[in-house]
Amino acid sequence: MAKRYWLMKTEPDVFSIRDLKARPGKTEAWNGVRNYTARNHMRDLMSVGDGVLFYHSSVTPAGVAGLAVVAKKAYPDPTAMDPKSEYFDAKAKPGINPWVMVDVKFQQEFPALVTLDQMKQTPGLEGIMVTRKGMRLSVQPVTAEEFAIVAKLGGG
DNA sequence: GCCAACGTTGGC
DNA sequence: GCCAACGTTGGC
Numbered sequence: 761m762a763k764r765y766w767l768m769k770t771e772p773d774v775f776s777i778r779d780l781k782a783r784p785g786k787t788e789a790w791n792g793v794r795n796y797t798a799r800n801h802m803r804d805l806m807s808v809g810d811g812v813l814f815y816h817s818s819v820t821p822a823g824v825a826g827l828a829v830v831a832k833k834a835y836p837d838p839t840a841m842d843p844k845s846e847y848f849d850a851k852a853k854p855g856i857n858p859w860v861m862v863d864v865k866f867q868q869e870f871p872a873l874v875t876l877d878q879m880k881q882t883p884g885l886e887g888i889m890v891t892r893k894g895m896r897l898s899v900q901p902v903t904a905e906e907f908a909i910v911a912k913l914g915g916g
Numbered sequence: 917g918c919c920a921a922c923g924t925t926g927g928c
Numbered sequence: 929g930c931c932a933a934c935g936t937t938g939g940c
Binding site: 795796797893894895896897 | 932933934935936
Binding site for chain 1: 924925926927928
């Protein structure tokens with residue numbers, strides 16, 4: 761399958777690019793996605809080697825903090841079946857757990873955040889989803905061109 | 917199956 | 929903290 765590119769959002773207070781870098785193998789399971797569109801992107805379209813723009817949300821400024829890569833294709837997210845988890849979903853049962861996660865591996869942290877505002881002003885990024893008002897999808901597809909432009913802005 | 921109410925996201 | 933946008937829920 762052809763390599764694809766993604767933007768994945770996280771609140772850095774919860775999990776940041778530095779947390780990813782500090783993980784064993786610099787790899788983390790991307791659990792807690794509870795939106796069907798985002799789930800479908802992970803389950804149906806993501807493959808090992810896909811590029812990831814690692815986006816920090818709910819901070820000022822928000823923006824892409826670095827690059828990562830998909831290290832394992834989608835598999836069941838156990839936090840959905842853990843009553844003690846904040847991501848628990850009563851609909852999830854063994855065998856019918858609707859939620860999946862992928863593993864994501866650290867590639868690089870940008871020297872400076874590529875901010876939302878910067879992306880809005882950059883030619884070639886007119887269509888990137890994250891700049892659209894009200895766009896809150898946590899796993900978004902980006903084009904190879906958009907990925908390359910953001911990587912370059914980040915100094916990657 | 918429609919759609920209003922509700923809850924959440926996330927930039928500002 | 930505000931509130932627009934949007935996804936989900938649930939009554940009908």
